[in-house]
Amino acid sequence: MTGLAEETRAPIGGWTTGTLVEMDRDDRLVRLRLDVANRVDHLPGQHYVLRLRAEEGYTASRSYSVASDPADPLLELMVECLPGGEVSGFLHDEARPGDVFELRGPIGGWFVWHGDTPIVCIGGGTGVVPFVSMLRHARRIGAERLIRVCAVGRSRAVLPYADELLAAGAFVALTRENLDGRVAAPPYLDELEPLVAGAERAYVCGSVGFASYATRLLGEAGVPTAAIRVEQFGETG
Amino acid sequence: MIPAATIPAATIPAAPPRRYGGPVPITRGFTGRPRRGRPGRVPPGQYDTGADWPTLTAEVTPHLVPDEWTMTVDGLVDNPYTWTWRDVHALPGSTYFGDIHCVTTWSKLDVTFGGVSVDTLLDIAHPRPGAAFVMAHSTTGYTTNLPLDDLRGDKAWIVWEYDGRPLPVEHGGPVRLLVPHLYFWKSAKWITRLELMESDRPGFWEQNGYHDRGDPWLEQRYQGDP
Numbered sequence: 001m002t003g004l005a006e007e008t009r010a011p012i013g014g015w016t017t018g019t020l021v022e023m024d025r026d027d028r029l030v031r032l033r034l035d036v037a038n039r040v041d042h043l044p045g046q047h048y049v050l051r052l053r054a055e056e057g058y059t060a061s062r063s064y065s066v067a068s069d070p071a072d073p074l075l076e077l078m079v080e081c082l083p084g085g086e087v088s089g090f091l092h093d094e095a096r097p098g099d100v101f102e103l104r105g106p107i108g109g110w111f112v113w114h115g116d117t118p119i120v121c122i123g124g125g126t127g128v129v130p131f132v133s134m135l136r137h138a139r140r141i142g143a144e145r146l147i148r149v150c151a152v153g154r155s156r157a158v159l160p161y162a163d164e165l166l167a168a169g170a171f172v173a174l175t176r177e178n179l180d181g182r183v184a185a186p187p188y189l190d191e192l193e194p195l196v197a198g199a200e201r202a203y204v205c206g207s208v209g210f211a212s213y214a215t216r217l218l219g220e221a222g223v224p225t226a227a228i229r230v231e232q233f234g235e236t237g
Numbered sequence: 238m239i240p241a242a243t244i245p246a247a248t249i250p251a252a253p254p255r256r257y258g259g260p261v262p263i264t265r266g267f268t269g270r271p272r273r274g275r276p277g278r279v280p281p282g283q284y285d286t287g288a289d290w291p292t293l294t295a296e297v298t299p300h301l302v303p304d305e306w307t308m309t310v311d312g313l314v315d316n317p318y319t320w321t322w323r324d325v326h327a328l329p330g331s332t333y334f335g336d337i338h339c340v341t342t343w344s345k346l347d348v349t350f351g352g353v354s355v356d357t358l359l360d361i362a363h364p365r366p367g368a369a370f371v372m373a374h375s376t377t378g379y380t381t382n383l384p385l386d387d388l389r390g391d392k393a394w395i396v397w398e399y400d401g402r403p404l405p406v407e408h409g410g411p412v413r414l415l416v417p418h419l420y421f422w423k424s425a426k427w428i429t430r431l432e433l434m435e436s437d438r439p440g441f442w443e444q445n446g447y448h449d450r451g452d453p454w455l456e457q458r459y460q461g462d463p
Contacts, residue, residue, distance in 0.1 A: 012446045014461060017262060051282075052264040059282055060269055061342055086270045086284070100262040107459065109445035110295055208292050208407065215297045225297045226378070232292065 010109035013040035018050075018103040020095060021074055028081050029126075029160055030092040031067075033074040036103060041070040044133040045112040045203070045231075048077065048105030052087055062087040065129040065205070065231070066106065067161070069136035075103075078160050080126045111203065111231045115143045120199035120223075122187070122214040124152045124206030125159070130231065131205070132161045135168045144169070148195040150187055152210070171195060186213065189220050196221045205231040278336070279344045280453040286343035292407050295441070296377050299427055303411050306376070308395060310358050312433035313368035318361050322411075325395060328353045333394055333417060338453040340420040350404075350415050352396030355388045358431070370437040373414050373423075374430040380440035381425050382449060383416065385433065392418055395428060420451035420458070 018034035025031065042048075044066075051061035068076035081092035113119060113134050121131040128151045138147045149170035153159025155177045166172055172179060173187040196202070202223045204214045211232035218228055270284075279285055303322040311317035320328075331354040338344045364385065371388055373381050387393065394415040397404050404410035409426030416423045422442050443449055448457040456462060 010445070012460065052267045052269070053261065054267050054269050055263055058269045060284065061282055063341060084270075090264075090267055094266045099265055101264065102262060104459070107446055110441075212298065212407075219297075225299075228297050230295055230297060 010043050010046060010112045011040050011106055012109075013042075013105050013107075015102060015104045018075060018101050020097050020099045020101070023095065023097060025092060028092075028158065030079050030081065030088075030095070032077045032079065032091065032095065033068075034077070034101070034103070035073075036075045039075065040106060042066050042075075042106030042133075043070065043112040043114065044137040045130045046106035046108045047130075048075065048103050049107065050077070050087065050091075051102040051104070052090055053102060060086050061102075063107070065126075065133070067129045067132045067136075069133060069140055071140055072136075078126060078129050078132075080160075111205070111229055113137075113147070113203070115141050115146070117201055118146045118199050119201045119203060120148045120150070120192075120195050120218075121203040121205070122150045122152070122192075122218070123204075124210035124214065125154075127204075127206030127210060127231070127233075128153075128160055128165065129205075131170075131203070132164065135165070135170070139168065148199065150192060150195055152187060152206070152214075187217065189217060192217055192221050196223055199223070200227065202228045203231070204228060206233075208232050278346065280338055281456050282458075283338055283342055283344040283453065286345050289343070290345055290408065291339070291341070291343055296379065298407060299377050300406065301376060301411055301427055306412060307429065308358070308412075309430040310362035310433070311430065312372075313365045313435060314359075314362040314433050315365060316361065316363050318358070320358070325353055325412075328357050331357070331391075331394060333396070333415060335417055337417050337421055337424075340422060340447065340451070340453075340458050344453075349398075349400050350394060350396040351398030351401070352394045352412070352415070354391060355393040355395060355414075355431070356391060358395065359389060362433075364433050367435045368433040370434045372432040372434060372438065372440060373425040373428060374432060375425050375427040376429045377427055379425060379427070381423050382437055382440040382443055383419070383423055384437075384450065387416060387419060387423075387450070388431070392416065418452070420448075420453055422447065423451050 016037045018036040021035050022033040047063045047065045049061050053059045064077045067078050079088050079091050081088045123131045131149045138144045151165045151170050152173045156162045307319050309319040333350045336346045371383050396415045397412045414425045414428040
């Protein structure tokens with residue numbers, strides 16, 4: 001039986017609206033915290049579609065992974081501002097508290113964690129976002145021992161949630177600067193092996209190139225292909 | 238008649254917004270990027286990705302060896318049939334030129350795929366009268382369900398060429414299903430089997446909240462869409 005045939009179950013929500021309540025941003029990332037009307041609580045790993053609507057009816061929508069714990073009264077999204085990004089650029093440059101957005105979610109029943117299986121997660125850049133939700137969830141329900149996270153970023157400053165990931169015990173591999181005693185490099189096989197030990201499932205989230213690298217590394221660490229779930233994004237997030 | 242290209246975008250009627258009780262909020266300050274391409278060419282909620290071709294995959298990309306690959310049509314057919322790589326290449330070739338639409342909101346215009354029409358395979362396997370739905374199976378275990386009518390009538394292909402070159406592995410190479418009039422998750426990568434069925438049953442994304450048919454012009458993205 002392959003992993004893809006495995007039974008999955010997850011909540012699904014329809015279109016609703018979300019009011020931007022809190023936000024913060026640096027020159028590249030914007031963190032949005034929204035109050036969602038008639039919210040259906042998500043599972044860690046699920047995503048929402050956010051839709052922008054111009055006066056004459058033109059719309060643009062993109063999918064974003066949820067960063068918040070399901071028990072958080074607000075829905076948290078972390079958006080990376082992409083060059084020429086129609087939606088991410090608007091959210092980064094123009095959005096402000098009080099704005100109301102169309103939202104649809106939660107969506108996705110595959111890249112989810114119920115908090116009851118030992119897992120290993122590898123995220124690159126904003127690919128760490130679903131794992132932040134999983135870590136927050138694990139902490140609340142006391143399941144920290146079931147989740148191990150490897151977060152990969154260029155530098156501590158540009159890796160989303162870097163401080164929170166380190167505080168939660170994630171292994172952080174920076175590729176362009178040293179971190180404490182670790183010389184800048186992608187994660188090595190011997191760094192991944194202790195994280196993989198005992199995990200029944202692996203989650204990979206990041207760019208297409210990152211996902212390809214991470215799945216290969218997991219394979220070398222002995223994780224069967226059928227146990228790996230992948231969420232990858234190109235320009236569309 | 239006015240050529241479509243001369244109609245200003247603002248006069249194209251917008252799709253009615255979906256209902257969810259309250260008024261649809263206009264996003265304060267949002268005008269959007271300049272509209273590209275011919276108005277009406279891209280389905281609602283989609284944008285023209287230009288030269289890019291993003292990928293969407295839920296699993297580890299497999300590396301198929303063409304000589305070990307086979308294509309089977311079975312289930313509710315009179316003549317269940319399996320073709321080898323060499324066999325499908327010996328069938329009359331067929332080309333699709335047009336657009337593709339991914340549920341993640343990109344559309345890619347004017348692409349060319351080469352392979353064989355699904356009609357050619359169905360003519361050999363000969364569906365029984367009761368066959369109404371198809372489950373497409375990939376070598377990876379990925380599945381997607383489609384109405385049989387969406388695979389017939391020169392609307393669907395088994396393809397191994399993109400723009401005259403071998404289909405890249407990240408886009409389903411060496412061989413994938415192509416059903417360009419539906420969202421692209423229906424065009425199963427690494428296709429190996431079409432199973433004809435009497436009644437519908439959900440495939441991989443369909444079990445995970447996505448629409449059973451997936452018509453981009455009707456925005457049938459998720460379960461519950463019209």
